[in-house]
Amino acid sequence: MSDLSERQKALLLVIIRDYIDAAQPVGSKRLVERYHLDLSSATIRHEMSALTEMGYLRQPHTSAGRVPTEEGYRLFVSEMMSQAVLPESVQNTISHQFLQARPGVDQWMHLAASVLAHQSQGVSMVTAPRLETIRFQHVELISTQGRQVLMVLVIAGGEVSQQLLTLAEPVSQERLSQTAQRLNTVLVGETVTELASMTGRADALEQDILTLVLAEMRRATESTSGEIYTDGLTNVLSEPEFAESDEARRALRIFEERSTLQDLLARTALNSTVGGLQVLIGGEGGWEELRQCSMVLARYGVPGLATGTLGVFGPMRMAYARTIPTVRFVAGLLSNLVNDQIAGQDQ
Amino acid sequence: MSDLSERQKALLLVIIRDYIDAAQPVGSKRLVERYHLDLSSATIRHEMSALTEMGYLRQPHTSAGRVPTEEGYRLFVSEMMSQAVLPESVQNTISHQFLQARPGVDQWMHLAASVLAHQSQGVSMVTAPRLETIRFQHVELISTQGRQVLMVLVIAGGEVSQQLLTLAEPVSQERLSQTAQRLNTVLVGETVTELASMTGRADALEQDILTLVLAEMRRATESTSGEIYTDGLTNVLSEPEFAESDEARRALRIFEERSTLQDLLARTALNSTVGGLQVLIGGEGGWEELRQCSMVLARYGVPGLATGTLGVFGPMRMAYARTIPTVRFVAGLLSNLVNDQIAGQDQ
DNA sequence: AATGGCACTCTCACATCGAGAGTGCCAACT
DNA sequence: AGTTGGCACTCTCGATGTGAGAGTGCCATT
Numbered sequence A, B: 001m002s003d004l005s006e007r008q009k010a011l012l013l014v015i016i017r018d019y020i021d022a023a024q025p026v027g028s029k030r031l032v033e034r035y036h037l038d039l040s041s042a043t044i045r046h047e048m049s050a051l052t053e054m055g056y057l058r059q060p061h062t063s064a065g066r067v068p069t070e071e072g073y074r075l076f077v078s079e080m081m082s083q084a085v086l087p088e089s090v091q092n093t094i095s096h097q098f099l100q101a102r103p104g105v106d107q108w109m110h111l112a113a114s115v116l117a118h119q120s121q122g123v124s125m126v127t128a129p130r131l132e133t134i135r136f137q138h139v140e141l142i143s144t145q146g147r148q149v150l151m152v153l154v155i156a157g158g159e160v161s162q163q164l165l166t167l168a169e170p171v172s173q174e175r176l177s178q179t180a181q182r183l184n185t186v187l188v189g190e191t192v193t194e195l196a197s198m199t200g201r202a203d204a205l206e207q208d209i210l211t212l213v214l215a216e217m218r219r220a221t222e223s224t225s226g227e228i229y230t231d232g233l234t235n236v237l238s239e240p241e242f243a244e245s246d247e248a249r250r251a252l253r254i255f256e257e258r259s260t261l262q263d264l265l266a267r268t269a270l271n272s273t274v275g276g277l278q279v280l281i282g283g284e285g286g287w288e289e290l291r292q293c294s295m296v297l298a299r300y301g302v303p304g305l306a307t308g309t310l311g312v313f314g315p316m317r318m319a320y321a322r323t324i325p326t327v328r329f330v331a332g333l334l335s336n337l338v339n340d341q342i343a344g345q346d347q
Numbered sequence C: 001a002a003t004g005g006c007a008c009t010c011t012c013a014c015a016t017c018g019a020g021a022g023t024g025c026c027a028a029c030t
Numbered sequence D: 001a002g003t004t005g006g007c008a009c010t011c012t013c014g015a016t017g018t019g020a021g022a023g024t025g026c027c028a029t030t
Helices: A006-022 A028-034 A041-054 A070-083 A088-100 A105-120 A173-187 A192-196 A204-221 A233-237 A245-257 A259-271 A320-342 B006-022 B028-034 B041-054 B070-083 B088-100 B105-120 B173-187 B192-196 B204-221 B233-237 B245-257 B259-271 B320-342
Strands: A123-127 A136-145 A148-155 A159-166 A228-231 A277-281 A293-302 A306-315 B123-127 B136-145 B148-155 B159-166 B228-231 B277-281 B293-302 B306-315
Touching (some): A070 A277, A070 A320, A105 A228, A123 A233, A136 A204, A136 B320, A148 A204, A148 B148, A159 B159, A173 A204, A233 A306, A233 B245, A245 B245, A306 A320, B006 B041, B006 B070, B070 B277, B070 B320, B105 B123, B123 B233, B123 B259, B136 B173, B136 B204, B159 B204, B228 B259, B259 B293, B277 B320
Antiparallel strands (some): A123 A306, A136 A148, A148 A159, A293 A306, B123 B228, B277 B293
């Protein structure tokens, strides 16, 4: 299996590269013509036959060219992993875009998704950084109408969530503000577990709000929660793999329903560490429906404090050489941003 | 043109209904078999020929069945407009879902999109209600780290927006709170134009925040801003109209880019009044790329105070009989919700 | 006005067929 | 032993042809 000669390995990489951009089975003749290997087509055939034997290539049918197997892609990817780099000019362009963007998690996520999709020509996925331990920072109560109150909750790290609630009876804005202020001074910096033990407040209103704050913070803790930013869905539809509308529908469904995606990203988050890439080829890792597809995933952020996941989805025949370094670079960039935002939080 | 006999009209409606659910040109023989009209196929042929002459039907080629023209659909739709009603059981189910949902604009929009998509088997689009005149309600400044500050702005009506800003030098949370409080007392209830004239605050920090608040409120004013909630993209991909991946891609692009969609919805908002439906057939109204498609749109909310747009997109051959009453019903429902939330705001 | 009959047209599914591409193997060459 | 040219073989794919089926329009008849 692993006894690939240098030549075989080189040949395999060329074949895969060619297949990736031509999307057609590659034959021996085509190879000698396009890449001036100093070999005849017969020799190539010989080697290709060997590679097929070893499980790196496969023929769709007798007398078609060869197509990479998952095993083949895996080898290709492991090669890219160490070799591929993003041209410095591209790095600069991307960094520049981030510098120019309005600051804010939402904007960054959008931008990251956009950059990933554009560079990789695949579908990008980005989750916002999630704090490992969620701490209360601030709550605000705003009366919108008679009995309706808007609660705005800020979690340490800058995540904002809002919730509308209806009180049993009207309460003045003044009293709401006082309640919020009281809670703020008491609760600031507390975690969910600490909050949970603080039951039984004297004031009924205060108690209600506390319960709600707790519920909202619990929700924020769940790893499967949270928006997934995506971009580039149209990219992938033009790939021949998705010409059949059935295949396309299955892929689109996954991106529309989100729940499957959330599961997958959450699971990936467990298996990978910040800084390392994970490439799932051919629906590896519980991904039955889309055997034709691959994902390049990475985790970013500050380990132990706040991390998120990001990645690219595409056909198995995706432009790994471009995608891998891009994912790596963007992950690094976001890690820095998270770091900047989190660092020195305690002071 | 308008001199349709009763029988011709009835026949046309049957033909369109049949075409809508079979997606195939309908012929005279098929009609007599499936719907026991007490007529022979020859007679039907005669009438169909007349309808074709009048421009309501069309043959894809000699000796295929007939297919409705845009004109045909238009007549069909105007019929549905007055006739179609949503079964009470469905109405109840939908109302129930809204009652059960967590309160909050975001949740309502999601739910509305989901219901519309599900009922119509098309792609739904919903924009959040936008206030006609935007008034400041509340601002909060939260220090997240040394020089970084999170500004949370609440607009009258409950819309929340957040923005991260970096100050020239660190400012204590206490001072931030005081600044926010000062601004709140001065600005509450003011409109954009009123705010714009309030320049030159003594305090530099206060001035900075004021500028930012103003910018953010201006952004909220632009009609093309704001998220569009969509759902049901997969529904439409299974329709034969989108079997060709090219057609599908064009549609998907529109839904992914959003900007075209925002334009369209904004334009519709101008032309229509709350309570009335608008049906765009075959890409009417500046919609060049998708001649095969239709949209059923409605405006909801409280005229003069806060309104939003919602609708369904699908193939021209969409289930109007189902879609029209659903759109109408959901629009009414949202109008009530908006009304509940807005009413009595001034007290 | 409605109908049955009939000739005509057009598509679509299916079969046939040859070109082209690619393969594997073998004998010959370096 | 590795490499190469040659050759027979296989398989797909697009072009072409054909017949069934569906649908039409028209006309003479009821």
